[in-house]
Amino acid sequence: MRIVADANIPFVRECFTSVGxxxxxxxxxxxxxxxxxxxxxxxxxxxxxxxxxxxxxxxRFVGTATIGFDHVDLAYLEQNRIGFSSAPGSNAxxxxxxxxxxxxxxARRYQIPLEGKSIGVIGVGNVGSRVARKCAALGLQVRxxxxxxxxQTGDPQYVPLEALYDCDFLTIHTPLTRTxxxxxxxxxxxxxxxxxxxxxxxxxxxxxxxxxxSALKAALRAxxxxxxxxxxxxxxxxxxxxLLERVDLGTPHIAGYSFDGKVAGTIMxxxxxxxxxxxxxxxxVADFLPEPEVPRIRLASGDLPDEELLARAVxxxxxxxxxxxxxxxxxxxxxxxxxxxxDLLRKHYPIRxxxxxxxxxxxxxxxxxxxxxxxxxxxxxxxxNAAASSRGIRPETEYLARKLQGIGFQVEGA
Numbered sequence: 001m002r003i004v005a006d007a008n009i010p011f012v013r014e015c016f017t018s019v020g021x022x023x024x025x026x027x028x029x030x031x032x033x034x035x036x037x038x039x040x041x042x043x044x045x046x047x048x049x050x051x052x053x054x055x056x057x058x059x060r061f062v063g064t065a066t067i068g069f070d071h072v073d074l075a076y077l078e079q080n081r082i083g084f085s086s087a088p089g090s091n092a093x094x095x096x097x098x099x100x101x102x103x104x105x106x107a108r109r110y111q112i113p114l115e116g117k118s119i120g121v122i123g124v125g126n127v128g129s130r131v132a133r134k135c136a137a138l139g140l141q142v143r144x145x146x147x148x149x150x151x152q153t154g155d156p157q158y159v160p161l162e163a164l165y166d167c168d169f170l171t172i173h174t175p176l177t178r179t180x181x182x183x184x185x186x187x188x189x190x191x192x193x194x195x196x197x198x199x200x201x202x203x204x205x206x207x208x209x210x211x212x213x214s215a216l217k218a219a220l221r222a223x224x225x226x227x228x229x230x231x232x233x234x235x236x237x238x239x240x241x242x243l244l245e246r247v248d249l250g251t252p253h254i255a256g257y258s259f260d261g262k263v264a265g266t267i268m269x270x271x272x273x274x275x276x277x278x279x280x281x282x283x284x285v286a287d288f289l290p291e292p293e294v295p296r297i298r299l300a301s302g303d304l305p306d307e308e309l310l311a312r313a314v315x316x317x318x319x320x321x322x323x324x325x326x327x328x329x330x331x332x333x334x335x336x337x338x339x340x341x342x343d344l345l346r347k348h349y350p351i352r353x354x355x356x357x358x359x360x361x362x363x364x365x366x367x368x369x370x371x372x373x374x375x376x377x378x379x380x381x382x383x384x385n386a387a388a389s390s391r392g393i394r395p396e397t398e399y400l401a402r403k404l405q406g407i408g409f410q411v412e413g414a
Contacts, residue, residue: 004035005042008064010262011288015270018282029207051076061276070176085272088264089126091256096130098255102229102405104311115139123174137406146237160269165195176207186212193219199226205255208234213243219244231255237342251323252345260354263288292357306400317358351397355408362397
């Protein structure tokens, strides 16, 4: 079989040469002539897969190594009996860790204690549910908005969008839909931003067009928002450089680009491909994941508060400031080269591992950590966890250990 694949899918050649001949192309170079004789097409999010691309081709299977599939015309595939697979959940943890890294960095910059603050999570699917759990572990009050889930479950934890307007932070994790009752195109529009409490902080790591970029710029210009974090942009790869210069953190659509997540996505579409064609898969995720670059972190707490210690642990595994600095170099490029620069940042993105690959050792606790623990105990009316103490975690650091575990780290002795 002949397979055409996006060059940004890791190990795609190693996986798929066991079942066919693999041609690697840039996602934007996957054109009708390129796929005309292909039996299978493997893409990421930048390749629109539709009748224009596939009409008259030999393609019998399409796989996208992404959790979203708004770039794929599923109705056309079904009408033409073309098999399809996405990779739901493969990079969800990566995207959630991105939000945590951004949250800790923005909180550090503005000296905002996260404990007790509120965050509204818009879209509580694979990514949003993980974001909600990790934010709760940091001590934030989480409000969840997801109309489809609310209708399906009747669960009162899903609240109307208006109930999120007075949150300190808002983060979007919806798919991009342009029609219907749950349309998300320009969900964050001028009315949305004018309804938020003054000084709110806005995150978008979903799709660029779920926000109205002009409305966001206006809100930032007017000072209605304290800060904004964007990983996705309208018009990618030709992003709005003026908007980039106004946000606090801007990155090139890489929230879900952990190496773990990308390899998981490859394996998911590889297994779906094998199932579709009646083949036996030879590989699994473990065949391609190297040892982590940062297997262990030692935190010497001194007199630092928990959230600074958490930020230091996170930045040793994933320093979000570097991605921000890399994207900001786009302003030095000629306007006609900026789209190419954006794509190259994604194509040559360095290996980033997820937090669970790293174990944290906690040194003797600080008075700040002890005070944080006592506050937690007063709130929960519980004594320190005797089991944790017996495993070597001092009572004063137990609260910090729970936070580290809650966002994904392993903790020595836990």
